[in-house]
Amino acid sequence: MVKKRRGLIKYILVVVVSLGIVLGMKFFAGNEGITYTLPVPAVTVAMPVVGTMEESVTINGHVEARSMIPVIPLVSGTIVDYPAKAGEQVEKGQLLAQIDPEAFRQQMLQAQAAYTGFESSFKRVEGLYKAGAATKQEYDTVKAQRDAARAQYDLAVLQLGYASVSSPVAGTVLAAPLSAGSVASSPQPVAVVADLSDLVVRLQVPEKYFTLFFQYRHQLKAQIILPQDEVGLSLTGEGAGGIKLAQGRLDTMAPYIDGASKTFEILFQLEEGKEWFTPGMFVRVKIVFNSLENVLLLPITARKMDGNLYFLEAADEAKADSEAALRGRIGSWNHHNSLTDNQWIMVPEEFRTTLFVVEGQETVLAGQEVQASVVELSWEEQ
DSSP states (O other): OHHHHHHHHHHHHHHHHHHHHHHHHHHHHTTTTOOOOOOOOOOEEOOEEEEEEEEEEEEHHHHEEEEEEEEOSOOEEEEEOOOOOOOOOEOOOOOOEEEEEEEEEEEHHHHHHHHHHHHHHHHHHHHHHHSSSOHHHHHHHHHHHHHHHHHHHHHHHHHHHHTEEEOSSSEEEEEOOOOOOEOTTTSSSSEEEOOOEEEEEEEEEHHHHHHHHHTTTTEEEEEEEEEHHOTTTTTTOGGGOOOOEEEEEHHHHHHBBBBTTTTTEEEEOOOTTTOOOOOOOOOEEEEEEEEEEEEEEEEGGGGTSSSSSEEOOOOOOOOSSSTTTEEEEEEEETTTTBBOOOOOEOOOOTTTTOOEESSSSSGGOOTTTEEEEEEEOOOOOO
């Protein structure tokens, strides 16, 4: 009885498995023609825009005043009055520090008394000499003593004047490191005064640029850029992204290369936009040595990670405007020999009406069919 029951179970299992196999074969046989087609990638394309490409070099530097004068006291002594204050405007001859004048006044009075005595002696001997009662030697001796005493007196008067330390130029006090009660001496300036209306950037340029800069020296211009992280996003200026910039004019260019540093010095004067700059600021200086106008440009963001530019080829004849939707295949162009800057890539004239991929290029391959929408680029001089 048990054996019959086991045989029945085996029979049922065989039937179920066979039925499953038959049904499975029918299912797969009925779906042989079903395939999955990938959607056509979508990209954005645009024709090159006409603009100006600038050949330039960017070098870091610091702003300085052309005339930055440390005011050194010519006599030593205790400062009794110190009106100098950093940031204040001063006129030429304005008092910056008053050194205690009493010692110098006493020296002047002493020299004055000596001079007065020798002057009296000289007048007496001079009268005797004219009357023939004194010799030429006596006359010359007293005259020399009188002249030496006069020189000592003049020196004492000069030193008394040096006790009042004044500004040699009109400008702004950049530093006032001392205070009333300090001892002034010649190694330590009482103040540093600069003319902030005449700012420059002095650059040490690598020697490899010497021939290039010398060739274009009559058309060199510069943009002095204060980076965004130094001014903050709350400031809006001429530059993009929150930066501040000033225009620079070539002032001087050294005619030789320093053998030790392998650099040459070049000086740019800040002109338009210099109100945001002050001595000591770190800046980036973009030196433009050549400008190519009315050339075809593409944004540098259109470049794929492999360094190539992708364009639409074999497209239909749809009108290329912002409403158009084109379908075509992707072509590739290597731009490694073209000029670039931090914004644009220059493309040859033959590509004037070519639609380049400006968005979505990282998701497609050369030869792949795509669906493209057309946009119009705009160029604005930065």
